[in-house]
Amino acid sequence: MDERADPGMGDPASARSASVSRNTNETSVSVSVNIDGSGTAKISTGVGFFDHMLDQLARHSLIDMEIEVKGDLHIDDHHTVEDTGIALGQALSRALGERRGITRYASIDLAMDETMTKAAIDVSGRPFLVWNVAFSAPKIGTFDTELVREFFQAFAQNAGITLHVLNHYGANNHHIAETCFKSVARALRTATEIDPRQANRVPSTKGTL
Numbered sequence: 001m002d003e004r005a006d007p008g009m010g011d012p013a014s015a016r017s018a019s020v021s022r023n024t025n026e027t028s029v030s031v032s033v034n035i036d037g038s039g040t041a042k043i044s045t046g047v048g049f050f051d052h053m054l055d056q057l058a059r060h061s062l063i064d065m066e067i068e069v070k071g072d073l074h075i076d077d078h079h080t081v082e083d084t085g086i087a088l089g090q091a092l093s094r095a096l097g098e099r100r101g102i103t104r105y106a107s108i109d110l111a112m113d114e115t116m117t118k119a120a121i122d123v124s125g126r127p128f129l130v131w132n133v134a135f136s137a138p139k140i141g142t143f144d145t146e147l148v149r150e151f152f153q154a155f156a157q158n159a160g161i162t163l164h165v166l167n168h169y170g171a172n173n174h175h176i177a178e179t180c181f182k183s184v185a186r187a188l189r190t191a192t193e194i195d196p197r198q199a200n201r202v203p204s205t206k207g208t209l
């Protein structure tokens, strides 16, 4: 495995951005993020439904994301989805740096038509996923619904965030998946934003995250 990181050294010291390239025998992933962006997305994973979900993640987190993946889709979508989650999580963690000044905690109950999903985030440095989402079908089009969890597991682990996702109810599996991405996006936006009341402090009594 070859992993290279650009911690954004060429950017101003205040810029919260990072790039990660991750190459294995299964996938080649390039990710760039800018936390203080406007939600612009340039996404190409070769998996249409996943591109649609990542678009939502960028748009509603206001984190600019460029994601290009070439994966072993002749096998299935699993490696592509998981490795995108790993690289995106690593890029976010690097962009957050020592996590100084962040709001840290956020949660939202997000409605979409008949579906309601909660995401609660602690940008803690401690990776943890609690996943309480059930799909009523194994596929959305050609996309395996179980990969939604795989993505968020890889993302939370590598971003160093505690992430709880709870689907309260819903009937349509596309809506259930989409509310997972949108609720995480909105919670991520708030939790990673600079809190002006503690802009130069690490938000922990330990002094480190």
Ligand SMILES: [Mn+2]
Binding pocket: 052, 174, 178
């Ligand atoms: Mn949709």
